[in-house]
Amino acid sequence: MALPPTSEKQIQNNEWLQALYHLALELTALQNLDSVLNTALKHCLDLTESQFGFVGLASEDGQALDVVAMDGFHPDTAFYEHFHLIPLRPNVFARAVLENRPIRSHDARIDPAKVGQPQGHPPVIAFLGVPLRLMDKPIGMIGLANRPEPYDLEHEQLLMTYAAQIAIVIRNAQLYEELKLAKKELEIQVVNRTQQLEEAKESLAQKASQLQKLLNEIVDVEERERHRIAQDMHDGINQLLVGAMLELKSMQHRLTNDQVAQAENSLQSVQSILHQVEAEINQIIHDLHPPSLESLGLFPALRRYGEKFSQYAKMPCSVQLLGDPVRLGADNMEIHLYRLVQEALQNISMHSAASQANVLLNYSSKTLKISVTDNGKGFDPSNVDTERESHLGLIGMRERAEIIGGQLKIQSSLGEGTVVEVMVPISREFGDG
Ligand SMILES: Nc1ncnc2c1ncn2[C@@H]1O[C@H](COP(=O)(O)OP(=O)(O)O)[C@@H](O)[C@H]1O
Ligand SMILES: [Mg+2]
Structure with a gap:
């Protein structure tokens, strides 16, 4: 069965579909955001026969578009440095972002929302801009210029499809950056924590060894104290008690010999010795506590x-x-x-x-x-x-x-x-x- 004749339109659609398929493949393989953007932009220019174009991302403060990829027009560094931030104002170029929808113009030079171009920039005639969306919010745009004929609805739809893919890649790249940052922070935290633990361990070990020494010292001190008390008791109380014992013996001897007066003297001596013993014991108790x-x-x-x-x-x-x-x-x-x-x-x-x-x-x-x-x-x-x-x-x-x-x-x-x-x-x- 012969295939039905293919129209020019069908050929173009096939071409576009294939290009889109290849882009999808390339996008998943490319690691680097810059090369993803440049590749995508080149495709867009080729498929729409545009003369030049750009990809812009909204700056953090939402005040400007930062041109992050360009093709078909290659300004020198000074020009780029000076003009890479496009103010986000409601003109023919930035409306795609501000209004979050595709914008087409037959001739940007006479468009009601026309805006002056920096000197050295080729004049923009036909223009097509579509927003880059993340969760329906515009984060930037793709702009194409100067195809020989004005852009039509099909170009717009093609570019929207590209924009959807590019937005996903941009999001992936952002997530990857965030992940890298979080990982780095985590690593720093782990290093810090490990160091803190190491220090705590060291100071604990130091404290433990000091405590051990103190314990030894306490035992030492107790031992010395006991020794001193023993010595005191030996030198003081023991001697006194020996004296009292001798005094009692002589008292007994005197009593058996009826020397009552002398025995009374001995009794008084014993009494006075026992008072001394009492004082010594009190002193020892006092020292103990x-x-x-x-x-x-x-x-x-x-x-x-x-x-x-x-x-x-x-x-x-x-x-x-x-x-x-x-x-x-x-x-x-x-x-x-x-x-x-x-x-x-x-x-x-x-x-x-x-x-x-x-x-x-x-x-x-x-x-x-x-x-x-x-x-x-x-x-x-x-x-x-x-x-x-x-x-x-x-x-x-x-x-x-x-x-x-x-x-x-x-x-x-x-x-x-x-x-x-x-x-x-x-x-x-x-x-x-
Ligand atoms: N009041 C003080 N006057 C002079 N030196 C002191 C005085 N107190 C402590 N020191 C000094 O500090 C050292 C440490 O005291 P210390 O820790 O009590 O240990 P120790 O008395 O067993 O030597 C002493 O050896 C001494 O040199
Ligand atoms: Mg001391």
């Missing part, structure tokens, strides 16, 4: 300790009060502060060679500031080797301050004496003054 701290509060307990310190360290130590004191019930706060001051005074007696120590408790409405000051030789706190197991007094003070939500400051310089200052927040709501 200062009872005045619980019954009287921080200031009286520290004043008592200051007196004892003055005696055994052979250095005058004043303990003074400013403001309105309040009991600090929470979290062993008073015992932490007491031990902290003890440690600071201990350092003064061991290291400072000072002639005077002062403790000042300064209560305000919301804070308690305690300063322990000496007029000794001073030291450089930043230069204390805290890695050495033996120097844990300062670290311990800092830890105690932290535990009770306070801050520790040490001011000292060689020859200038030292101020150890701890500041803690206090609550007056439940305090009994």
Whole structure:
């Protein structure tokens, strides 16, 4: 069966369909947006026998069209730099975008919406512009110019089909860019996060090793303290009890020999020895846990300790009060502060060679500031080797301050004496003054 004769129109339609098919293939293969636009534009010019044309994308502020592809007219760089932004005004060229529909003109030079062309631009006679749409919104346009005959409806439809394909490619390219950016940001975030984790890990490890050292130190301190108490009991109480025992023996001897008056003397000696024993035991109990701290509060307990310190360290130590004191019930706060001051005074007696120590408790409405000051030789706190197991007094003070939500400051310089200052927040709501 013979095929029916084909008209010129059918041939053209076939040609267009084929071109469209090839474009679709090319568009999916091309990666780069610029080459996609140039290829598409070349097709449009060829199929419509146009002299030149352009693809423009609306700028972000919506004020202008940015010419991103051009064919058939090749201006020099200076011209392009100067004129690549076409203002979006309602003239024959930009109406396609502003009105979001195809615009045709038989002769743009005499069109009611005509507009001047920059010098050096070939005159536009026949013109066809169609919008590039994304979800029905115009994002730019394709403009074709100067086919020998005016553009007709079929050219318009052809160009609309091209425009739909190009818009999809543009969207793909935008999505791809966004994806690349998001990926980059994610990578940066991962790197940052990893670094933060690394730092946290390091500081945790450091903290753990300090804690371990402190623990050892606490065990050490306890051991030393027990040793001292044992020594005290041996030297003091034991000796006294041995004396009392001897006194009792001689009393027994005197009683059997009817030496009543002498026996009474021995009895008095035993009584006086037992009083001394009592005093010694009280002292030991006090050292173990200062009872005045619980019954009287921080200031009286520290004043008592200051007196004892003055005696055994052979250095005058004043303990003074400013403001309105309040009991600090929470979290062993008073015992932490007491031990902290003890440690600071201990350092003064061991290291400072000072002639005077002062403790000042300064209560305000919301804070308690305690300063322990000496007029000794001073030291450089930043230069204390805290890695050495033996120097844990300062670290311990800092830890105690932290535990009770306070801050520790040490001011000292060689020859200038030292101020150890701890500041803690206090609550007056439940305090009994
Ligand atoms: N009041 C002070 N005057 C002078 N030096 C001090 C004073 N307090 C601390 N230091 C110095 O800081 C060092 C660290 O103190 P510390 O951490 O308590 O450890 P330790 O007392 O076991 O040496 C001390 O060895 C001493 O050199
Ligand atoms: Mg010390």
